Structures are given as C-alpha cells and as structure tokens.
Amino acid sequence: MPDQQVDQNPNETGDEAADRAGARATDRAGDQATDRAGAQATDRAGDPAGPARDQATVESAGASADPSADTSAALPSQASATRATPAADHTDRAPGDRPDERRKLSRRSVLAATGGAGLAVGAAAGAGGHALAASDRPLELASIGSTAVPFHGTHQAGILDPAQARGHLAAFDLKAGAGRAEATALMRRWTKAASAMTEGRAADSDNQVALDAGPASLTVTFGFGASFLKKLGLPVPTALTPLPSFSADALDRRRGDGDLFVQIGADDALVAFNALRTLQRLAREVALPRWQMNGFNRSPGATARPMTTRNLMGQIDGTNNPEPSDPGFAAKVFVPAKGEPSWMAGGSYVVVRRIRMLLDAWDHLPPDRQERVIGRRKTDGAPLSGGSETTKVDLGKQKPDGSLAIAGDAHIRVAAPEANGGATMLRRGFSFHDGFAADGAPDAGLLFVAWQADPRQGFTPVQRKLDRGDGLSRFLRHESSALFAVPGGCAPGEYVGRRLLEG
Ligand SMILES: C=CC1=C(C)c2cc3[nH]c(cc4nc(cc5[nH]c(cc1n2)c(C)c5CCC(=O)O)C(CCC(=O)O)=C4C)c(C)c3C=C
Numbered sequence: 259m260p261d262q263q264v265d266q267n268p269n270e271t272g273d274e275a276a277d278r279a280g281a282r283a284t285d286r287a288g289d290q291a292t293d294r295a296g297a298q299a300t301d302r303a304g305d306p307a308g309p310a311r312d313q314a315t316v317e318s319a320g321a322s323a324d325p326s327a328d329t330s331a332a333l334p335s336q337a338s339a340t341r342a343t344p345a346a347d348h349t350d351r352a353p354g355d356r357p358d359e360r361r362k363l364s365r366r367s368v369l370a371a372t373g374g375a376g377l378a379v380g381a382a383a384g385a386g387g388h389a390l391a392a393s394d395r396p397l398e399l400a401s402i403g404s405t406a407v408p409f410h411g412t413h414q415a416g417i418l419d420p421a422q423a424r425g426h427l428a429a430f431d432l433k434a435g436a437g438r439a440e441a442t443a444l445m446r447r448w449t450k451a452a453s454a455m456t457e458g459r460a461a462d463s464d465n466q467v468a469l470d471a472g473p474a475s476l477t478v479t480f481g482f483g484a485s486f487l488k489k490l491g492l493p494v495p496t497a498l499t500p501l502p503s504f505s506a507d508a509l510d511r512r513r514g515d516g517d518l519f520v521q522i523g524a525d526d527a528l529v530a531f532n533a534l535r536t537l538q539r540l541a542r543e544v545a546l547p548r549w550q551m552n553g554f555n556r557s558p559g560a561t562a563r564p565m566t567t568r569n570l571m572g573q574i575d576g577t578n579n580p581e582p583s584d585p586g587f588a589a590k591v592f593v594p595a596k597g598e599p600s601w602m603a604g605g606s607y608v609v610v611r612r613i614r615m616l617l618d619a620w621d622h623l624p625p626d627r628q629e630r631v632i633g634r635r636k637t638d639g640a641p642l643s644g645g646s647e648t649t650k651v652d653l654g655k656q657k658p659d660g661s662l663a664i665a666g667d668a669h670i671r672v673a674a675p676e677a678n679g680g681a682t683m684l685r686r687g688f689s690f691h692d693g694f695a696a697d698g699a700p701d702a703g704l705l706f707v708a709w710q711a712d713p714r715q716g717f718t719p720v721q722r723k724l725d726r727g728d729g730l731s732r733f734l735r736h737e738s739s740a741l742f743a744v745p746g747g748c749a750p751g752e753y754v755g756r757r758l759l760e761g
C-alpha cells in the first residue's frame with residue numbers, strides 16, 4: 259500500500275524546471291492541443307493591439323435582462339461591430355470531418371459565426387472625434403476568447419478537438435414521470451443552447467455570466483447512459499453493456515453512470531461554467547444533476563513551443579494517442595455510418611473514470627523509478643527504448659545487461675495496442691484537484707475520458723490487462739466509472755439524439 263504521508267521532494271522543483279526548459283516541441287500532426295497552443299501564441303504575438311484590448315470592458319452589451327426572452331441572436335453591440343485585427347484563418351469543420359486538417363478545422367474566428375462578435379476598440383475613438391474611456395469601449399476579444407469550435411458535424415465536437423483548459427463532466431438523471439416526449443424536448447433545448455453558446459451567442463435564458471468572454475473553444479458533447487434507454491423502453495446496444503468490475507476498483511456508485519451525459523470544455527473558466535449552468539437550468543423540469551466533475555489542462559499558449567500536456571504526476575501524457583491519419587482510426591473510435599444501432603452512426607462510446615493519483619506515494623519515488631513505471635522519460639516523454647517523444651516505442655529493446663529497456667510492467671508496455679490484440683481508444687482527459695483529503699493527501703488525479711467504437715475492443719481489454727500487471731496501478735485508485743453512448747453530431751436545425759428519440 260503506498261504511503262499516504264504528505265511529502266515534498268526537494269529535487270522535484272529543480273528537475274521540473276529543468277524539464278520545462280529542455281522540453282522539446284512535438285510536431286506531430288495529431289497533437290491537437292499543442293498545435294492549438296502554438297497557433298494561439300502566434301496569433302497573439304502577431305496582434306499588436308492584443309494587450310490593450312484584453313483590458314477593455316463592456317458596460318452595455320445590449321443583452322436582454324429578461325431571462326425568459328429569446329436571446330439566442332447575437333448580442334446587438336457585438337453583431338454590429340467590426341473586428342480591428344483579423345483572426346488567424348480558422349476554417350469551419352466540414353460535415354464528414356477531415357481529421358488530418360484538425361488544427362485548421364477545429365478553430366475559426368467568432369467573427370464568422372456571429373457576424374462580428376469581436377469588436378473594434380481603436381476605430382471608434384478615431385472616427386467619432388472623441389476618445390472613449392476604457393470602460394465605455396466595446397469589447398474586442400483576444401484569440402483565445404474568439405476561437406470557436408463548430409458544433410455541427412458528422413461527429414459531435416469535443417472528441418477530436420484539442421482538450422481545453424477547463425472541463426466539466428456531468429451526468430443527469432430523468433425526473434420521475436419524464437418520458438420520451440420530455441427527453442426529446444430537452445435534447446432540442448440543449449442542442450439549441452449548445453449550438454448558440456459554441457458560436458459565442460447567448461443561449462435561451464442566458465444569465466450573462468460569460469457575456470464578454472466569446473466562445474473560447476467551447477465544446478458541448480451529449481451522451482446517453484444505458485439507464486436512459488431502459489427508462490424510455492428503448493433497446494440498449496450491446497456496446498453499452500456495463501463495464502466489468504476490476505480488482506482495483508474503489509467505485510462510488512453515486513458518482514458513476516447516469517441517464518444523460520454532458521461533457522463541456524472551454525479555454526475560459528466562465529464560459530465553461532456558464533455552459534453547464536445554462537444546460538442545468540434548461541433541464542430543470544425534466545432532469546436533475548446526478549454528479550459533476552471539474553477538470554483542467556494546461557492553458558493554450560502557455561508554452562512558447564507546442565507541447566503535449568502533462569498530468570499531475572508530471573508525465574507528458576497523450577503522446578501515443580491514435581491519430582486520425584492512422585489507418586483504421588475512424589473504425590476504432592467511431593461507429594461506422596452503416597453501424598448498429600443505426601442511431602449511433604458517427605457516434606462513439608465514452609468511458610469516464612475518476613482516477614485518483616496517490617501523489618504522496620508517487621512523489622517519494624526517485625525520478626528514474628518514476629520513469630521506469632511509465633516506460634518514458636519525464637523530461638521530454640521519450641520512450642526508454644531511445645529517441646525522442648515521437649520515436650516509435652521499441653518494446654523488444656534490451657539494455658547492455660540484457661534487461662528490457664522498457665520494463666515488463668511499464669505502463670506503456672502493458673497498455674500498448676500490440677499487447678492487447680490491437681485494442682485502441684482515444685484518450686482525452688482532464689486533470690482534477692478537489693482539495694485535500696482528511697489525511698492531508700491531495701484529492702487529485704485524472705478525469706480519464708476514453709473514446710472508442712466499442713469499449714469491448716477499447717477500454718475493457720486494456721484495463722483488464724492493466725489491472726493485472728501495471729506498475730502504475732499501485733499509485734492509482736479508480737473512484738468512479740461511467741459509460742455512455744455518444745451519438746453522432748447533428749446538422750443545423752437538427753438536435754442530438756434525434757435518430758434515437760424519433761427512430
Ligand atoms: C484502460 C486504459 C488506460 C488507463 C485507465 C490509463 C490511466 C493512466 N495513464 C496515465 C499516464 C500515461 N498513460 C500513457 C500511455 C497510455 N495509457 C493508456 C491507457 C490507459 N491509461 C494507453 C493505451 C497508452 C498508450 C500506450 C502506448 O501505446 O504507448 C502515458 C505515456 C504517454 C502517452 O502515450 O500518452 C502516460 C504518461 C495515468 C497517469 C493514468 C491514470 C491516472
């Protein structure tokens with residue numbers, strides 16, 4: 259049993275600083291988070307008005323104070339204004355997703371979405387003959403705020419897109435008496451609101467919490483649990499069969515499963531909160547929150563050069579994720595267009611696990627032992643078989659003494675698709691920190707989120723293997739678990755789940 263005592267390793271800070279200084283940029287096409295971070299840093303660097311505009315505030319944005327009013331149109335002052343500096347070219351994602359163009363497709367200027375949500379500051383003063391006080395100036399959004407991820411498409415947003423700096427995962431349960439009609443009405447309301455908010459527009463009953471924030475790469479992703487289908491008398495897909503138990507499970511069932519799933523991600527905490535709060539308000543008559551988890555990632559643009567994110571154990575995490583350009587990627591992550599059930603075409607199954615890290619025990623471990631547990635270097639994520647972060651892992655490589663360069667119980671050996679009959683999933687998680695437990699240990703870890711066409715060929719065989727012989731497992735505790743069917747995306751005017759609810 260790992261030691262739970264609070265412990266500080268004096269070398270760690272120095273090591274981490276050195277790690278960061280020496281961190282090598284990854285140029286992988288599939289590394290969305292790093293691409294976006296770099297692109298946003300570039301956007302800002304090339305935008306001389308950036309810092310001044312960042313400080314501008316909006317006194318009157320023209321939004322209706324009546325929460326019942328339909329405010330889903332662009333806010334008046336935003337819609338009529340023009341943007342002083344064009345944003346980088348963020349092309350819309352085409353239905354049918356060409357994932358190899360994700361960086362380009364996953365972002366676009368909010369200008370395109372709203373007809374001009376980013377507002378000019380300097381122009382107003384010049385033409386009008388008087389300079390506006392900073393507080394009177396209309397707001398112009400900086401690149402992080404103005405970036406929008408298209409809501410509509412073959413797949414729902416929030417799966418292939420880079421993981422944002424803030425995340426909320428939540429499940430809702432239908433209220434007693436709510437049936438298919440109420441669920442359908444709710445999915446219509448949720449879809450309309452999500453579509454508006456991801457474009458930087460206020461949703462119905464918007465509370466102005468994120469009025470001046472822009473879309474900030476907001477994605478909203480909806481899913482259905484097996485219990486939802488059962489309550490509505492609908493057949494449950496075999497892929498949605500509950501996950502088996504694992505020996506290391508210490509699950510809190512109240513924080514697991516649920517009828518309806520919502521994943522929210524945004525690069526602005528207020529935008530993320532506002533989205534969740536809006537959806538919760540719109541659900542009020544039909545469904546109540548069951549559980550909620552809050553997570554975070556590194557802020558986009560935080561590093562001068564793109565980097566794969568680090569988790570709370572300090573490891574570079576996400577390197578060997580499958581990439582959309584990999585052969586067979588779509589078939590492994592998404593239900594095919596002609597797949598079963600038909601309402602899941604273009605959809606994916608998501609496994610959500612709250613995995614607590616036993617960080618005090620982990621921090622006791624010297625860096626070389628930590629690296630052995632994973633099979634990669636902490637500094638730059640390079641495999642212990644040699645090379646750099648993106649070098650293909652050589653599981654057969656031996657050290658001069660004949661021992662394996664990547665240990666038999668190293669996490670990347672045990673989890674590798676080669677060791678699991680090709681089992682593959684797309685990992686896209688968030689770190690969490692919910693304070694400290696009674697014994698002083700951090701209640702922190704990973705909100706593990708894994709996407710696959712069928713968990714029986716993705717998460718389950720890998721977790722079975724990890725459960726038996728993974729060197730990392732003794733530093734982890736799986737505290738909650740959920741599985742949801744996430745249907746394909748919808749076209750404008752449609753709503754998510756229509757093929758299920760009207761099928
Ligand atoms: C059942 C699947 C997995 C769970 C649960 C899991 C938990 C978990 N992982 C890390 C840290 C790292 N994981 C890494 C790679 C990796 N992990 C899984 C699967 C699960 N991880 C896979 C399939 C892989 C890729 C293996 C390969 O093919 O090389 C890495 C290395 C970097 C990377 O490739 O992402 C790290 C680091 C933590 C901290 C954790 C639970 C909290």
Ligand SMILES: [Fe+2]
Nearest residue numbers: 669670673685
């Ligand atoms: Fe892992």
